Amino acid sequence: MKHVGIIGAGISGLATAKAFMEKGYRVTVLEKAADLGGVWEKSRSYVGVATQTTRDEYAFSDFPMPAHYPQWPSGAQVQAYLKDYAIKFHVLPHIWFSAQVNTLEFRQSVWEVQVTDLHDGSTQSLHFDFVAVCTGTFHKPYIPAFAGSESFVQAGGRILHSSEVKNESLLRDQRVAVVGFAKSATDVATLSAGISKSTTLLYRKAQWKVPRFFGNKVNMRYLLFSRLSEAFFNAPRKSIGQKLLHSVGRPLVWAQWRGLEALLKMQFKLKACGMVPEHRIEDQISCSLGVAPVGFYENIQSGRIKARKTEITRMEGKQIMLQDGESITADVLVCGTGFTQELPFLEESYRKLIIASNGSYRLFRNIIHPLVPQLGFVGFNSSLFTTLTSEIAANWLVRYMENQLSLPSVSAINEDMEYMLQWRQHSRPIASEFGGTCIAPFNYMHLDQLMKDMGLPVKLSRWPHEWLKPINPADYHKLLRGHKKEQAVKPVPQPGYQFF
Secondary structure (H helix, E strand, O other): OOEEEEEOOOHHHHHHHHHHHHOOOEEEEEOOOOOOOHHHOHHHOOOOOEOOOOOOOOOEOOEOOOOOOOOOOEHHHHHHHHHHHHHHOOOHHHEEOOEEEEEEEEEOOEEEEEEEEOOOOOEEEEEEOEEEEOOOOOOEEOOOOOOOHHHHHHOOOEEEEHHHOOOHHHOOOOEEEEEOOOHHHHHHHHHHHOOOOEEEEEEOOOOOEEOOEEOOOEEHHHHHOOHHHHHOOOOOOOOHHHHHHOOOOHHHHHHHHHHHHHHHHHHHOHHHHOOOOOOOHHHOOOOOOEEOOOOHHHHHHHOOOEEEEOOEEEEEOOEEEEOOOOEEEOOEEEEOOOEEOOOOOEOHHHHHHHEOOOOOEOOEOOOEOOOOOOEEEOOOOEOOOHHHHHHHHHHHHHHHHOOOOOOOOHHHHHHHHHHHHHHHHHOOHHHHHHHHOEOOOOHHHHHHHHHHHOOOOOOOOOOOHHHHOOOOHHHHHHHHHHOOOOOOOOOOOOOOOOOO
């Protein structure tokens, strides 16, 4: 029985473990944190965090979220869902928690992994026939280096990453400054507005945000999660229908996007807030698309959140000097500045093949590199419903290991990776964020590619229903299982892996 190592026990790691276990492989999952869940694990989640994607779409194909969950589940609910998933499919006994991967080196046709047990500091080496890296997009919290930050801390100030805001007490009755305009920054600013002495949001440029209900009536999933909505984006490779839409139908495409912008300007009163973005909405929509926190723009209009389009130049005690020549006083500075994506443990020769000099990842289908043996990546195809894209990628990776995929030659794969790298940089710059590992908004295009590689159909229903309905993870459960030549093997409970 081949031994498969999986690094990370978040959404992608759990889906990958299940996929390999279904085929009878021996699996060991290495997770640095004390619990599963990845970005949803309690120690990495800020107070009040919730999904941006609706409940029924943010689910695995064969394990729907509980019907009693709200439309946008909380972080705690998502982690509970993931734990239930790990229990149901017998993955939990195979996770080694508090296991830090130090090195990953290919030696004599196997991967040697040096692991430190964070409980007692002991280190040991494990050997795997195949390794799946599932550390995902949100790897390491990023806090900018501010000039004079030491004086801010010495004066009693606190500098936190948004993921460290675990309790409202950190903000209550404080003068709070929040840096950023992405999800976590606006979430924390909205929370702070109701409990702090003052809240200031510092941002470089306004971004488009979408409501949970467009026009306060239409659920976002109907406008963002369908094949039709995806067709309006300028894709790297277009079908005949898309070519017609983006040539003859270009005025329709233009009108669709300008109409959406007009609706958002009106619904959020962006002009009154002074937050009309300068860029087109279609150029921004990706994995960083933000759902507006309930009350965010209302707090801007009322002044409970003082929004300033500027940057920090330096700190002098609790005084924060700004690029616009003004200054503010703060007790707490929260950085909603995202995460960095790294592979510090992978041996350098392979890391250089995978990560380009500009930080972009060179991965075919965002899953493998043809010159890196017996190694794959899941979760590096993040999307607006990563549960599903990771699950399909995991099934793809199992077939890749078993040489069951219909793939082009190595030279053709290299050409494809180079083409996508250039396209991200020059044709759609927003696609380069997160090292190019976000496949949104081309979620269907990506899933179709993976399904075709596996020799499986890509659709269940007919036109026009297939084009108008929101994505349904359960459809992919039918596609994966109903068209297999052999009956799927149920995961077999195995004794927990013995490390000592």
